[in-house]
Amino acid sequence: MKTNDVILQTTTNLVFFIIILFSIHIFFAGHYAPGGGFVGGLLTASGIVLLLLAYDIKTVTTALPINYTVMTAIGLLIALGTAAGSIIFDVPFFTHAFDYFDLPLLGKQSLHTAMLFDTGVYLVVVGVTMTIIQSIGDDD
Amino acid sequence: MLLFFWVMVILISLSMVAFIYRLIIGPSVPDRVVALDSLGVALIAMIGLISILAETGFFLDIILLLAILAFIGTVAFSKFIEKGEIIQRDNDLS
Numbered sequence: 630m631k632t633n634d635v636i637l638q639t640t641t642n643l644v645f646f647i648i649i650l651f652s653i654h655i656f657f658a659g660h661y662a663p664g665g666g667f668v669g670g671l672l673t674a675s676g677i678v679l680l681l682l683a684y685d686i687k688t689v690t691t692a693l694p695i696n697y698t699v700m701t702a703i704g705l706l707i708a709l710g711t712a713a714g715s716i717i718f719d720v721p722f723f724t725h726a727f728d729y730f731d732l733p734l735l736g737k738q739s740l741h742t743a744m745l746f747d748t749g750v751y752l753v754v755v756g757v758t759m760t761i762i763q764s765i766g767d768d769d
Numbered sequence: 770m771l772l773f774f775w776v777m778v779i780l781i782s783l784s785m786v787a788f789i790y791r792l793i794i795g796p797s798v799p800d801r802v803v804a805l806d807s808l809g810v811a812l813i814a815m816i817g818l819i820s821i822l823a824e825t826g827f828f829l830d831i832i833l834l835l836a837i838l839a840f841i842g843t844v845a846f847s848k849f850i851e852k853g854e855i856i857q858r859d860n861d862l863s
Binding site: 679767 | 841845851857
């Protein structure tokens, strides 16, 4: 039976970008405000889940051709690389560093290497959540 | 002003009790889904009032997050009721 999901699909096309923008905000706000890599990753995954609800698995994998297992591996590699990069500078494992930079358009910002570690957490959370949901939803 | 605040807290608490009553005795599944959705909205209002009481703006992120999660949960429940499966493998294009 073919049903018509016009209202749900139109709403999803609009709301998906709001969810993704909010997840990016929560991810970048994690240093000075509530949020961080974990909540941002879960919110991004819930945005993709909303796409999966409104459309189907085949359409979403065509639109977002991401191998989530590889994404998890890349996230773990980034986190481990951030932790191991401190060894090169002859300081203990997991030592972070930060400095202030004058970026164009953004002004004076503090760039911290904990951001790179948070990127790894973000990629791992998105990858693991989407792997679980897709492998459960895929079998008949 | 503070009296108005506590009146609002009590009113929203009473409406949450009414939603929970409908959630427990609701005769059909759609009744319970609508009760859960309304409970989510009442919870959002309650978090807004608590953020006024605590004089912080950090709870406002939680409000937006809870609204998104309540929307996705309601859509998932509705799709399960209507079609029997939540995530379709292939849309019926053939």
